[in-house]
Amino acid sequence: MAATLSADEIFHEFKEHSIAEFFRKNSQMLGYSGKVRSLTTIVHEYVTNSLDAVEEAGVLPDIRVDIKEIGESRYTVCVSDNGPGIPSKHVGKVFATVLAGTKFHRYVQQRGQQGIGAAGCTLFSRITTGKPVHVKSATSKERYECDIDIDIKSNKPLVKNMATILAGGVAGTTVCGEFAEVKYENSDHGVYEYIKRTALSNPHASITLVEPTGKEVVFLRSVTELPKRPKAIKPHPLGIDVNDFVEFAHRSQSRKLSAFLVEAFSRMTSGKIAELKDVSHDIDLDADPTKITWSDAERVVKAFKQIKWMAPELDSLSTIGEKQIEIAIKNILAPKFMSVVERKPKVFRGGIPFVVEAGIAYGGESGKKVDENAKDGSVVEAEGNVLRFANKVPLLFDASNCAITEAVKGIQWKRYGIANFEEEPVSIFVNVSSVYVPYSGPGKQAVAKEDDIIEEIRLAVMDCGRILQRYLSGVRSLQLQESRYKTIMRYVEQLSKDLGEITGVDSKTLEASLKSTIEKKYNKLFADPEKEDASIAEEESETEEAEG
Ligand SMILES: Nc1ncnc2c1ncn2[C@@H]1O[C@H](COP(=O)(O)OP(=O)(O)OP(=O)(O)O)[C@@H](O)[C@H]1O
């Protein structure tokens, strides 16, 4: 019989580990899996931080990403911005404490949400090369540089070689790291594609990418207006879960639960507090919010759901904007046709506002990518392309787990004139914006499949699809008329001769008259093909609406 172990013997090995240790072991959860993806993840984390910081400072972003190959699967990555800089007393935590930042406790729409990204990169640098990251930063008060490492066991920063930069050369923040187990590749999931899509969804940003070959690719800004600054809002009582409620309450400065509720939630008035009391007599509104238990919180959240509330505030959302999307799509995909739609804000989970923007580009560079390395310019991918974005950040991975993919693939494209979505030169653009985007994992590469979000994306893409369908049927009808015109013209000469013989009228006169009649009819159509087609398009869209 095998020897048995007592609980004491088993628990002899009982240990705790830090969140940094957890992500060291599960770095794939942060997007560090596969060499190409890992490099894109690093660039993504640094670039999103830069864009957030620069925009928060109210400046047009100038971002530079510089990647150098220094060995087998080994690269340096430097990202610079023209943002407000980072105060030196916080810089250690920014780059080397997982779950630290200025964003996760605020209810404001930004790209970053969790306080993991920057420290995740330092962690990846440490575990693949053993090296710290190097940071240079300038605020209005100081200019400095330093090396930052992460103590994985304690999730604490180790800041070394802190030095003041006396003059010139530094503006905003530059972070440089050395990483192994990564690879630069010009593929669908590579850094180039990521930056290109970032430029597409951030037309107010100017982004320079220096590729490992030394080639400098510049995506100049196509608009000079900053996007609307997102407004910080308070969470809506219907959009909160018990876990978040407990967290907010424990951080509260208020002495009483009632004061905390008014301070922390939108649409919460003294009248609503009284209603809560009526709904649940077990809630102690005088209790200390910092000591609230899970079951108390559960009672409050349950009571929230039994009361009628005003809808959440919707002006917390910052979109890219229809005009800006059009300009960006034109610059980057040069399509023959496009339609762009911004829907009205909606809510999911009863209380979290979000808004969907969608666009369809057809023709030009849409839906296909040309392999720049192949001399014959062969197409490496010629499928209908879904360009997914959340809070203006491109999502390149985990497509099958994403609400956007689900919504787009569920559309019956034949109704919109696309016989085979995978093969036509069509790109679908979708951006979901929210104060709280529900990602399907900490790597933030897919929007969770919330029913309300999927439905809203579907409606937005279908709005664009209807406009595309009108265009495509116009084009196809024009092609049909052209071929009919050519066929008829081919027979005019013979027909005039035959008619001349029968009637005795001069065949040349007959030919001229017939040609002029035919040309008159078709010239009118070619000049205004949509008129000819309007009835067909209307008929088809009516069927679509009736069915859909
Ligand atoms: N380039 C930068 N300029 C100014 N502040 C920065 C910069 N990069 C990071 N920060 C600050 O560091 C914090 C931590 O960044 P980090 O990427 O770890 O988390 P986050 O962006 O808040 O959330 P997420 O994990 O979702 O990216 C940010 O909240 C921000 O305050």
Ligand SMILES: [Mg+2]
């Ligand atoms: Mg971040």
